[in-house]
Amino acid sequence: xxxxxxxxxxxxxxxxxxxxxxxxxxxxxxxxxxxxxxxxxxxxxxxxxxxxxxxxxxxxxxxxxxxxxxxxxxxxxxxxxxxxxxxxxxxxxxxxxxxxxxxxxxxxxxxxxxxxxxxxxxxxxxxxxxxxxxxxxxxxxxxxxxxxxxxxxxxxxxxxxxxxxxxxxxxxxxxxxxxxxxxxxxxxxxxxxxxxxxxxxxxxxxxxxxxxxxxxx
Numbered sequence: 001x002x003x004x005x006x007x008x009x010x011x012x013x014x015x016x017x018x019x020x021x022x023x024x025x026x027x028x029x030x031x032x033x034x035x036x037x038x039x040x041x042x043x044x045x046x047x048x049x050x051x052x053x054x055x056x057x058x059x060x061x062x063x064x065x066x067x068x069x070x071x072x073x074x075x076x077x078x079x080x081x082x083x084x085x086x087x088x089x090x091x092x093x094x095x096x097x098x099x100x101x102x103x104x105x106x107x108x109x110x111x112x113x114x115x116x117x118x119x120x121x122x123x124x125x126x127x128x129x130x131x132x133x134x135x136x137x138x139x140x141x142x143x144x145x146x147x148x149x150x151x152x153x154x155x156x157x158x159x160x161x162x163x164x165x166x167x168x169x170x171x172x173x174x175x176x177x178x179x180x181x182x183x184x185x186x187x188x189x190x191x192x193x194x195x196x197x198x199x200x201x202x203x204x205x206x207x208x209x210x211x212x213x214x215x216x217x
Contacts, residue, residue, distance in 0.1 A: 001215060002038040004055040006093060006110075008063050009084060024061070027199035031207050045092050056215055058097040060090055062108030062197065066163060072121035080124065091117045103190040103214035108161055111186060111193030118188075120169035129182060131159040138184045138196075144175035145192050146185055149209040157184070157196035164195060190214045 007022040022043045032039055040055050042048070052058075065084040069076050071091075076082065090113040097104050106114040112122055135156040140146045147153070165183040168174060176185035176194070184195045192214075198206040 001036065001211075002040055002055045003032065003057050003059055004040045004042050004051050004093065004097070005059040006042045006061050006086075006090060008061060008065075008086065010064070025199070027197075027202070028059070028061070031199055031202065031204060034204070035207060035211055037211065042089070042093060045089050048092055048096055052093075052096040052100055052102070055097075055102070057103035057105070058093055060094065060104065060106040060110030060113050062110060062160070063113075065109075066124070067109075067112060067116055067122065069122070069124060072116050072119075072167075074121065074124070077124050087113060087116070098191065101190075103210070104192070105210055106191075106193035107199065108195060108197055111165065111195050112163060114191060114193045115165045115169045115172070115186060118169035118172065120165060120172070121167040123164045123166045125162060126164050126182065127162075128180070129159045129164070129178075130162050133158070135159075136178060138176045138178050140185075141173075141175045144173075144185070145187055145209070145213065146175055146194075148213070149206055157194075157198075158201055159196060160200075161195060165193075 007024045010021050010023055012019045024041060063086050065086050067087045068082045071087055094104060094114060094117045136159055137154055137156055140153055168186060172186045172188040174183050175187045178184055186193045
């Protein structure tokens with residue numbers, strides 16, 4: 001079984017001329033390798049059709065770069081700058097895998113990319129959610145992927161984000177939210193987005209159930 005996974009870009013100024021890099025955090029490798037999943041890293045829009053043909057599903061990872069609000073028809077906040085546009089790649093990959101009926105998992109920035117790709121919008125800046133290593137409670141709705149995974153209505157998750165889903169894309173359902181009302185998860189058929197980082201929490205149950213429900217059919 002093989003999952004395509006989107007790598008992100010970084011610029012480490014003090015390591016020129018090797019400063020511009022693509023990266024994938026080690027958490028994904030360790031967890032998915034343990035589930036006997038082969039990862040196919042995506043770094044380019046080229047030949048994505050072939051990637052989609054080869055792979056059984058897609059993971060849209062978190063990103064340090066915000067999605068430009070032009071993609072959801074809003075003006076950027078005056079304090080924001082947008083030097084890197086990773087959403088073009090996200091959008092093309094999400095559309096291809098969605099049209100092919102293949103499962104998609106979006107994590108942190110990935111839930112935001114999924115929501116914008118299907119017509120939703122984002123809160124460009126929120127407070128009190130970049131908690132580093134602290135956890136906070138979320139409420140899970142019944143009959144959702146998350147409820148089937150954890151079999152409970154509340155769990156604690158990490159939080160490393162300063163944006164969130166605002167207008168939910170048509171056809172998607174909110175399946176988890178924080179105590180302040182921030183949307184923490186959305187679902188539509190075999191497309192799942194969560195705002196936290198289950199890979200950083202080493203949440204094997206989350207990934208095992210995603211594989212079991214959506215890939216082992």
